[in-house]
Amino acid sequence: MVDTLSLWAIPAMLALIPLWAFIRKVKVYDRFIVGAEEGLQVAVKIIPFLVGMMVALAIFRASGAMELLARAIDPLTRPLGFPAEILPLMIVRPMSGAGALAVTADLLKTHHPDSYIGRLASIMQGSTDTTFYVLTVYFGSVGVKKTRYAAAVGLFADLIGFLTALYACNWFFR
């Protein structure tokens, strides 16, 4: 049942969304082209982030520094069950959306997307957000300088997001 559902989820979307939009009198192909162009722009925009992050992480890993870091923070991460490889994602995630996507891309390439780390990185990426970026852009746009407790609450939500991602990953995939 679940297998059939996930097998048909994407084909169903591919047919039903355009059909529904057509009934609602949307020029489906024209709109698709507009969206596809936006998608390509996003892809092009993240290339520099991807190159910068993947190179830096590759150097860090190839030199043996990642192993040293993993060993150093092991007493901290082991009781919680976090693999040390995921640490760069946790650090970059609140700061830059494109940067975090680049770290996730690196983790998916290095370990397989269907490995434990690959799945965990995917879930984490989706269940947390770029708190500092949102804070800067949104408050900056209306000239608010004293942001009070907003950053603390946002980071708290990110932290809970990391933990729930970990438990959800263990629960669904182990």
Next chain:
Amino acid sequence: MLNLIWLLLMVIGVGVAAFTGRAGAVTDAAFTASKLAIETIIGLAGLMALWMGLMKVAEESGLMEGLAWLLRPLVHWLFPSVPPDHPAVGAILMNISANMLGLGSAATPMGLKAMQELQTLNPDDPETASEAMCTFLTLNTSSVTLIPGTIIALRAASGSKYPAEIVAATLLASSIAAVFGVGADWTVRQFNRRRRR
């Protein structure tokens, strides 16, 4: 901040290589990674175009409005200081709906509009965030993800057998994080209210 992290990754990496004698491996890794980055994008670009194109069609057909209608009571409850017929409510609803559907490019303009509207309701100093603004930021930074489209595309581009298998886990994890975020915001507001009395 990100500048510092990037610098540390590079400098510590090369520094450790000096001790472990892996200078050659570092050079190889750096060159391979820059090639790999472009390969990743080539795999990803087409999927991103397909996904965003499909979502644009969905957006135009009123998907966001439908979701916004469902979420309206929740927003009234979360923003007691915003009058129910104020334009801020509409902007907040559209922003949250876009975020839930993973439509980042549609979410940001709506979010900025919502901030402007909330600023007109700001009771004190315009340079200090109002409670409603803080709640809105919390909703934004801990938004529930219904369909993580970009990640599914990235997983597919990286050779996953089941790119969409993480959808249920992501929905669960992001929902719990959002409940905690909103709960923390609510607690701070109650605390402030009591202190003011």
